[in-house]
Amino acid sequence: MTRVRRWLPGLLLVSPSIILIAVFVYGLLGWNFKLAMTDKHDEIAEIPGNFVGLENFTGIWSEERWGLSVRHAIVFTVVFVGGALVLGWLLAFLMEKGIRAESGFRAVYLFPMAVSFIATGVVWRWLMNSATGEQAVGLNRLFHYVGLDFLQWQWFRDPDWGMAAMAIPAIWQMSGYIMALFLAGFRGVPEELREAARVDGCSEWGVYRHVVLPMLRPVTLSALIILGHISLKVFDLVVAVSGKQIITDVPATFMWTAVYDSHDPAKGATIASYIVLSVAVFVVPYLIWDARKGKR
Amino acid sequence: MTAHVAEKAPRTAPAAPVREKGRAGTWVRLVLLLLFVLVFLIPVYVLLVTSFKPLTEADPTQAWNLPKVWTTEAWSVAWEKLEPGIVNSFLLAIPGSLISAALGSLNGYVLSKWRFPGADVLFTLFLFGMFIPYQGVMIPLVQLMVNVGDALGVQLYGGIPGLVLAHVVYGIPICTLIFRNYYVTIPDELIEASRVDGAGMLRTLWSIVLPVSGPAFAVVIIWQFTSMWNDFLFAVFLTGPSSWPTTVMLNNIAGAVTTPYSQQMAAAILASIPTMIIYVLLGRFFMRGLMAGALKG
Numbered sequence: 173m174t175r176v177r178r179w180l181p182g183l184l185l186v187s188p189s190i191i192l193i194a195v196f197v198y199g200l201l202g203w204n205f206k207l208a209m210t211d212k213h214d215e216i217a218e219i220p221g222n223f224v225g226l227e228n229f230t231g232i233w234s235e236e237r238w239g240l241s242v243r244h245a246i247v248f249t250v251v252f253v254g255g256a257l258v259l260g261w262l263l264a265f266l267m268e269k270g271i272r273a274e275s276g277f278r279a280v281y282l283f284p285m286a287v288s289f290i291a292t293g294v295v296w297r298w299l300m301n302s303a304t305g306e307q308a309v310g311l312n313r314l315f316h317y318v319g320l321d322f323l324q325w326q327w328f329r330d331p332d333w334g335m336a337a338m339a340i341p342a343i344w345q346m347s348g349y350i351m352a353l354f355l356a357g358f359r360g361v362p363e364e365l366r367e368a369a370r371v372d373g374c375s376e377w378g379v380y381r382h383v384v385l386p387m388l389r390p391v392t393l394s395a396l397i398i399l400g401h402i403s404l405k406v407f408d409l410v411v412a413v414s415g416k417q418i419i420t421d422v423p424a425t426f427m428w429t430a431v432y433d434s435h436d437p438a439k440g441a442t443i444a445s446y447i448v449l450s451v452a453v454f455v456v457p458y459l460i461w462d463a464r465k466g467k468r
Numbered sequence: 469m470t471a472h473v474a475e476k477a478p479r480t481a482p483a484a485p486v487r488e489k490g491r492a493g494t495w496v497r498l499v500l501l502l503l504f505v506l507v508f509l510i511p512v513y514v515l516l517v518t519s520f521k522p523l524t525e526a527d528p529t530q531a532w533n534l535p536k537v538w539t540t541e542a543w544s545v546a547w548e549k550l551e552p553g554i555v556n557s558f559l560l561a562i563p564g565s566l567i568s569a570a571l572g573s574l575n576g577y578v579l580s581k582w583r584f585p586g587a588d589v590l591f592t593l594f595l596f597g598m599f600i601p602y603q604g605v606m607i608p609l610v611q612l613m614v615n616v617g618d619a620l621g622v623q624l625y626g627g628i629p630g631l632v633l634a635h636v637v638y639g640i641p642i643c644t645l646i647f648r649n650y651y652v653t654i655p656d657e658l659i660e661a662s663r664v665d666g667a668g669m670l671r672t673l674w675s676i677v678l679p680v681s682g683p684a685f686a687v688v689i690i691w692q693f694t695s696m697w698n699d700f701l702f703a704v705f706l707t708g709p710s711s712w713p714t715t716v717m718l719n720n721i722a723g724a725v726t727t728p729y730s731q732q733m734a735a736a737i738l739a740s741i742p743t744m745i746i747y748v749l750l751g752r753f754f755m756r757g758l759m760a761g762a763l764k765g
Contacts, residue, residue, distance in 0.1 A: 177583070178582035179583065179585065180584070181582070181585045181669045181670075182578040182582035182583065182584050182667070182669060185574050185578050185582075185669065185670075186574065186575050186576075186578045186579070186590075188571070189571055189574075189575050189594075190590065190638050191646070192606075192637045192640060192706075193597055193637075193640060193641075196605065196634075196637045197596070197597040197600060197605065197638075198593075200601065200604075200605035200608040200609055200612065201604055201605060203608035203611075204604055204605060204607060204608050206720050207607060207608065210684055212690060223624075261499070263504060266497045266500055266501050267497075267501065267711055269497075270500060271494070271497060271501065272498065274542070277501050277505065279751065280505050280508055280509065281504070281505075282506060282751075282755070283744070283747060284508075285483075285754075286740075286744060286746070286747035286754065287740045287743060287744065288696070288698035288699075288700065288715050288719050288740070288741045289698075289700070289742075290700050290715040290719050290722075290739070291513065291698075291718060291721075291736040291737075291739050291740045292736075294515075294718070294722045294732050294733065294735070295514050295515050295733065295736060296511065296735040297722075298514060298518070298729060298732075299510070299511065299514060300568055303528070303574040304546070306528070307528050310514075310531065311721070312530045313528060313532060317532065318496045320622070326502075330470075336751075341487040344508065344511070348508075349758060350762070352473075352755065352759065353757065353759070356759065375518070376488045377541060378577065397599075401599050404630070405601035405602075405603060406602065407700070407701055408602070408700040408701065408715075411704075411719065412719060412722070414699075415723055424601075425669060427606075431606075431607060431650075437607055440607050441607050442608065443603075443609075444601075444603040444604045444606065445604065447601045447604060448601055448603070448604035450599060451599060451600065451601050452600075456596070459592055459595055459596055459599070460592070462586060462592075462593040462595075463589075463591075466506070
């Protein structure tokens with residue numbers, strides 16, 4: 173009894189948050205999945221849709237636009253996650269031994285994180301303007317100035333690799349964050365460990381190869397999780413740079429048009445479910461792993 | 469590249485010659501870092517230069533030039549169009565971040581110092597809320613807000629209060645995480661001593677924990693303010709024209725083909741000024757919020 177009295181007040185104090193999370197996170201996720209399994213393809217109808225099982229989930233694959241948006245998301249994810257990881261790591265690597273004006277460098281690389289994708293999308297749309305030749309502005313014009321006209325291309329309007337261009341602003345925005353993560357990781361390697369490796373005859377490269385890089389694995393995993401979940405739900409950036417154009421359609425923008433232009437709640441919910449599943453597949457194991465690690 | 473330079477350093481030599489060799493490496497690193505600074509600042513140059521250009525200079529051949537005539541015309545037009553959104557964003561982000569901090573502090577305190585059975589599992593369940601793509605709750609959320617609003621006779625959907633509610637609720641995980649990790653560093657003996665002195669849970673929170681919570685509050689308030697200010701997804705689904713925050717308004721301004729580049733760029737800068745001021749003045753706390761999202765426990 174006394175033990176209960178000891179922890180009950182705490183539980184009561186958190187209970188408002190527990191209820192909010194239970195309802196708004198888990199309850200609404202469940203509601204969304206339920207909606208995705210109905211034939212409610214018209215939002216005006218008062219009657220709730222009939223249960224149709226996984227019909228929407230399988231049916232959507234026969235839509236050309238869905239296949240396109242999935243392909244776009246994959247290209248974007250590969251380029252963005254890879255690019256941000258490499259650039260962030262490189263910046264951290266260049267700074268990890270300490271450099272003059274380090275805080276100044278860090279401030280520059282990190283400032284895009286404080287700004288919205290909508291605001292930076294405005295300038296990136298200008299930079300990645302698809303006009304070439306006489307009418308070229310943005311980066312295409314810059315290529316012309318330096319005599320690299322052959323580099324001019326359609327950027328995000330390129331039908332095949334447009335999403336790779338779309339990843340450029342995202343890399344610009346996020347690599348400073350990844351730099352900060354890796355920098356903390358580099359600095360977390362005790363100097364004594366490196367010293368010990370050197371004493372044992374390790375070359376400076378060997379110290380990185382055998383001591384520092386293995387210790388960066390947890391940081392790399394965190395960075396991958398963060399970049400991956402940002403990438404799979406990317407929305408603001410695409411809207412800001414190209415609006416609702418099919419050529420840059422990703423699941424999140426497709427869902428938006430399904431809800432607001434096609435007025436099809438069940439389809440919107442189906443797409444949303446796929447986005448959630450694609451993130452949950454790797455975030456849930458990560459969280460469980462993280463919780464177990466915390467206990468030890 | 470540095471590793472390469474360093475590799476050639478004599479292995480047996482003590483610190484001094486290594487430093488000598490390292491100097492060339494330092495210069496290479498510095499030059500590379502400066503190059504990246506230039507690349508990172510290209511968008512900033514474009515934003516500033518374009519925003520001060522008169523319409524007569526909006527011609528592709530002058531795209532990268534400095535304005536011949538500097539004018540703030542575009543700025544005043546952009547401000548006029550964007551002002552209602554900026555007001556809405558403040559009405560959203562100030563109360564929102566304060567409520568978030570209060571909730572986060574309570575949760576973090578209990579989950580670190582006043583634990584109940586199952587607290588760890590609960591915390592993990594909370595954390596999942598941090599990673600879910602909000603698209604997954606959006607359609608039911610709109611429905612819920614319409615229903616609850618109707619039932620209570622208040623306007624939740626389409627207005628700022630509903631948007632504040634959404635941000636506060638989905639901000640609970642990160643705010644709880646930041647406060648919990650901060651409170652873990654307070655020695656348990658302090659809490660125990662206070663308990664022995666007969667202070668209850670709230671009394672201990674009030675007189676022992678809150679007085680040292682300043683930094684955590686700064687981190688959470690700045691984090692939540694920034695994410696509420698920069699959010700587009702919730703805003704575009706949950707608000708109507710009269711309550712559109714800055715991001716939605718900016719997107720409408722910039723998305724209209726008739727808006728000249730100079731006004732788009734000026735509006736983009738105006739929309740970013742509040743969070744940039746925070747970043748410049750309180751970057752330290754902003755950083756801690758960023759790291760909290762990644763490095764836990």
